Amino acid sequence: MTETEESVSQVLLKFLIRIATMSLRKQTPSDFLKQIIGRPVVVKLNSGVDYRGVLACLDGYMNIALEQTEEYVNGQLKNKYGDAFIRGNNVLYISTQKRRM
Structure with missing residues (x-):
């Protein structure tokens, strides 16, 4: 050889x-969600709006609390919020961001 x-x-x-x-x-999805607390995430809503921020916490209903939150509509930054709460029934998906905010 x-x-x-x-x-x-x-x-x-x-x-x-x-x-x-x-x-x-x-x-499991629960394992994944526990691992990403405190990390930057993207939360996509059923309406198509994205929220990007640091995942503070979430519950079994997928209610999500974000810190350092930015709201994106059609890929463009629309608003910045310190803290944001997203009701779980509006969430399409949650994913991690590659870079730190």
């Missing part, structure tokens, strides 16, 4: 091990 083939084999093996490990770590 050449050095290049050996290198490719090692990379492939590491990749397969990582995939196997990921499949063993099943994460």
Whole structure:
């Protein structure tokens, strides 16, 4: 086996091990939500409006409290709020932001 083939084999093996490990770590939505408290998130509403801020807390009904909140309509910043409360029945999804606010 050449050095290049050996290198490719090692990379492939590491990749397969990582995939196997990921499949063993099943994460529930509750686990995910607990992990993102205190982190920057995007909350998309059924109306299409986005709220971006730091997730302060949430409950079983998906009621969400955000800090350092910004409201985006059609991708454009419309308002800034210190704290915001979003009623859970309006939430389409919640996701993490890559960068810190």
